[in-house]
Amino acid sequence: MKKILISTFILLLALSFSVNLAFAEKPHFKGGFKKLDNQVVAEVEPNDAMEEANPIHNLDEVQGHITEGDLDFYKLDMLRNGEFTLYSYLGNDYYDNRNYYTDYSVTLYDVNGNTIATSEYFYDDETDNYYRYLNSRLEKGTYYISVNREEYAYSMGSQEYYLWPEISYDADFTINSLTANLPSPQIERKVITFQTSASKTGLQYQYSIQNKVVRSFNTASAYQWKPTVPGTYTIKVEARDPAIPSAVVEKEISYVINPYKPDFAVASITPNIKSPYLIGKTITFATKITTRSNYSGLQYQFSVNGKVVQAFGTKGYLSWKPTGAGRYYIKVEVRRSQYPNRIVSRQLSYDITDGKVYVSSLKANMSSPRPTSTSIKWTAWGKGVNLEYKFSVYQNKKWKTIKNYSSKNYVYWKPKSAGVAKVQVTVRSKLSKKTATRTNSFTIFKPSYFSTPTLKSDISTKQAAGTYFFFTAKSSGKYLEYRFRVYNGYYWYTVQDYSSSRYLYWAPYYSGKFKVAVDVRQKGTKKVKTKKLSLDIRESPNSSFNANYDIYYNSGYLRVTNYGYNNIKVTKMQFLNNSKVIYTYYPKNWITIGRTYQTYYFYPKKAVSQFSYNTVIKVYYTYDGLTHTAYLYRN
Numbered sequence: 001m002k003k004i005l006i007s008t009f010i011l012l013l014a015l016s017f018s019v020n021l022a023f024a025e026k027p028h029f030k031g032g033f034k035k036l037d038n039q040v041v042a043e044v045e046p047n048d049a050m051e052e053a054n055p056i057h058n059l060d061e062v063q064g065h066i067t068e069g070d071l072d073f074y075k076l077d078m079l080r081n082g083e084f085t086l087y088s089y090l091g092n093d094y095y096d097n098r099n100y101y102t103d104y105s106v107t108l109y110d111v112n113g114n115t116i117a118t119s120e121y122f123y124d125d126e127t128d129n130y131y132r133y134l135n136s137r138l139e140k141g142t143y144y145i146s147v148n149r150e151e152y153a154y155s156m157g158s159q160e161y162y163l164w165p166e167i168s169y170d171a172d173f174t175i176n177s178l179t180a181n182l183p184s185p186q187i188e189r190k191v192i193t194f195q196t197s198a199s200k201t202g203l204q205y206q207y208s209i210q211n212k213v214v215r216s217f218n219t220a221s222a223y224q225w226k227p228t229v230p231g232t233y234t235i236k237v238e239a240r241d242p243a244i245p246s247a248v249v250e251k252e253i254s255y256v257i258n259p260y261k262p263d264f265a266v267a268s269i270t271p272n273i274k275s276p277y278l279i280g281k282t283i284t285f286a287t288k289i290t291t292r293s294n295y296s297g298l299q300y301q302f303s304v305n306g307k308v309v310q311a312f313g314t315k316g317y318l319s320w321k322p323t324g325a326g327r328y329y330i331k332v333e334v335r336r337s338q339y340p341n342r343i344v345s346r347q348l349s350y351d352i353t354d355g356k357v358y359v360s361s362l363k364a365n366m367s368s369p370r371p372t373s374t375s376i377k378w379t380a381w382g383k384g385v386n387l388e389y390k391f392s393v394y395q396n397k398k399w400k401t402i403k404n405y406s407s408k409n410y411v412y413w414k415p416k417s418a419g420v421a422k423v424q425v426t427v428r429s430k431l432s433k434k435t436a437t438r439t440n441s442f443t444i445f446k447p448s449y450f451s452t453p454t455l456k457s458d459i460s461t462k463q464a465a466g467t468y469f470f471f472t473a474k475s476s477g478k479y480l481e482y483r484f485r486v487y488n489g490y491y492w493y494t495v496q497d498y499s500s501s502r503y504l505y506w507a508p509y510y511s512g513k514f515k516v517a518v519d520v521r522q523k524g525t526k527k528v529k530t531k532k533l534s535l536d537i538r539e540s541p542n543s544s545f546n547a548n549y550d551i552y553y554n555s556g557y558l559r560v561t562n563y564g565y566n567n568i569k570v571t572k573m574q575f576l577n578n579s580k581v582i583y584t585y586y587p588k589n590w591i592t593i594g595r596t597y598q599t600y601y602f603y604p605k606k607a608v609s610q611f612s613y614n615t616v617i618k619v620y621y622t623y624d625g626l627t628h629t630a631y632l633y634r635n
Contacts, residue, residue, distance in 0.1 A: 043072060047072050075142065084138045104150060108143060118134065120132070173200035194207065205238070210234055211234070264344065285317060362379075362424075369445050372446055380425040388405040456471065456472050457470070480520055486506070517532045559600075566623055567594060569590065
C-alpha cells in the first residue's frame with residue numbers, strides 16, 4: 001500500500017478549505033500537497049449520471065460534496081495509453097474522516113460502464129488520516145469515476161471530499177542514442193557536446209548532470225558542457241512530446257573528467273641580491289619555468305608571508321621593498337590561464353635586517369686570574385647579519401689588536417706580562433657596516449712563592465664510620481686554589497676539585513685506615529704542595545638497647561642486642577630526670593659479643609624513688625675501641 005505524507009495543516013472547519021497532498025512515490029509530488037500545474041476543480045451539480053459527469057484532467061485537485069442518496073460522476077479522457085492513479089480524502093473535519101472513511105467508495109469505469117477498479121482505503125500514521133486509493137493501467141479512451149455514498153451510511157450526513165487524479169502517459173517514441181563529440185575520459189575545462197537522437201521529431205529535451213538539471217526542456221537536442229571539476233559524471237537526457245509533457249523518456253551515460261596535469265614546473269625563484277638584505281632596499285625575485293610545450297598562457301602570482309602582493313598576471317618577476325626586519329617567505333604561484341585551479345608553486349625564505357649589531361656576550365674558557373703564558377680562548381656571541389669579529393687587548397696603557405676582522409668569533413690570547421688587562425671584541429655587520437663592542441677585565445700574574453699547606457680536623461682523627469669531619473687547609477701566597485683527595489686503603493680519589501675553598505666537609509662510610517690530602521697550587525700553574533692527614537675509622541655500632549626498672553621490687557634490667565661483629569661493653573648506666581642524674585650504676589662485666597644479645601640485671605642499694613615516666617636512661621658503652629652513648633626514652 002502506498003503512503004501519503006502530509007506537510008501542511010488542514011483546517012477542517014465549516015468554511016471552505018483546501019488540502020495539499022504529497023505522494024512519496026511520485027517524483028513530482030514533493031514537500032506536501034503541492035503539485036506541478038495543479039488546478040482546483042469544484043464539483044458542479046447535477047452530476048449523478050455518466051452523461052452528466054464533470055470533466056477532470058491530469059493533476060487537477062477536485063473538491064466535491066456528497067449527501068444522502070448522492071452519486072457524483074467525473075469524466076476523464078486518456079489521450080494515449082498510460083497509468084492512472086487516484087487518491088481521495090473524505091471528511092468535513094478530523095473526526096468525520098475517522099468515523100466515515102469506510103462509508104464511501106471511489107470506482108473507475110470504462111465508457112460502457114464496466115467497473116475497472118474500486119478504491120481501497122489506508123491509514124497514514126504521519127497525518128493520522130484515512131485515504132482511498134486506486135491504480136490501473138488504461139488504454140487511450142474515455143473513462144468515468146464515481147464517488148458513491150454507501151447504502152448503510154445512515155449517520156454520515158453531508159460530507160466534503162477531495163480527489164487527486166494523476167496520469168503517467170506512455171511515450172510513443174524512443175531515444176536512440178546519447179553521444180559525446182569527444183570520447184571519455186577528457187581533461188577538465190574542455191567543451192564537450194552531447195547529442196541526442198530520438199525516433200520522433202518535434203520533441204523537447206532536458207539535460208541533467210549528477211541529477212541536477214543543467215538545461216530545462218527545449219527543442220535543442222544538443223548540449224555543450226565545460227566541466228571544471230574532475231570526477232565521474234552521470235549525463236542524463238530526458239525527452240518529451242510537448243503535446244503530452246508527462247510522457248518522458250530518459251537515457252543516461254557515464255563520462256569521466258580527469259584533472260589537468262600541469263605540463264610545466266617552477267625550476268627556481270631567485271633574488272637579485274642574496275639574503276639577508278636591508279630594510280628599505282628593493283629586491284627583485286625572478287621566476288624560471290621549465291615546460292614541455294610552450295610558455296604562452298602562463299600567469300604568475302606572488303605573495304609575501306601568505307599575503308598576495310602581485311596578483312595573477314603575465315609578469316614573471318616581483319620587485320619588493322621591505323619595510324620591516326624579519327624572515328619573509330616569498331612564494332610564486334604559476335598557472336595556465338585556461339586552467340586557473342591547477343597551480344604550481346615554489347617558495348623561498350628571505351631575511352631582512354635593520355643592520356643593527358649587538359654583542360650578547362664575551363667569555364673566556366677559564367676564570368680569572370691566570371698566570372702569564374697561559375693560552376686563553378675568548379669567544380664572543382653577536383646578533384646581526386653577516387657579522388665579523390675583531391679582538392683587542394688593553395695592557396700597559398695601550399690597545400693592541402690581537403685579531404683583525406674575520407668571520408671567526410673566537411681568539412686565543414697568550415699574555416706575556418702581569419696585571420689587569422682588558423679584552424675587547426668589536427662586532428661589525430659587513431652588510432650595514434654598523435658595529436658594537438663589549439669589554440671584559442682579566443687578571444694576569446707571574447707565578448710566585450706559596451707555602452706548604454696545613455690541614456686540620458675539627459674532631460679527633462679516630463672516629464666511627466659515618467662521622468662527618470670538617471677539614472681546614474691553610475697556605476700563604478696569592479691566587480691559590482685547593483684540592484682535597486682521600487686514600488681509602490686502595491687508591492686515591494678526588495672528593496673536591498681545585499677551587500678557592502679551603503674547607504672540606506666529608507664522612508667515611510666504612511671502617512679502615514684513611515688518608516686525607518690537600519693539594520695547593522697557584523691558579524693555572526702546575527706546581528703543587530701537599531699536606532696529608534691520617535684517619536683511623538672504626539666500625540660504627542649496630543645495636544639496640546632496652547631497659548626498665550621496677551621501683552617496688554627495686555630491680556631493673558638492660559637488654560643489649562649486638563648486630564655488629566665487635567663486642568659491646570657497657571661501662572656505665574644512669575637515670576636522668578630533666579638532665580639531672582638521679583642514679584648511676586657501673587657494671588663490672590656487661591660484655592655482649594658480636595651477633596648476639598644479652599640481658600643484664602641490676603639491683604640498686606636503695607630504691608630510686610624519683611624514677612618516673614619522664615626518666616631517661618643513658619647507657620655508656622665501648623665498641624671497636626670507641627666510646628658511645630645511647631639514650632632510652634620511656635613511652
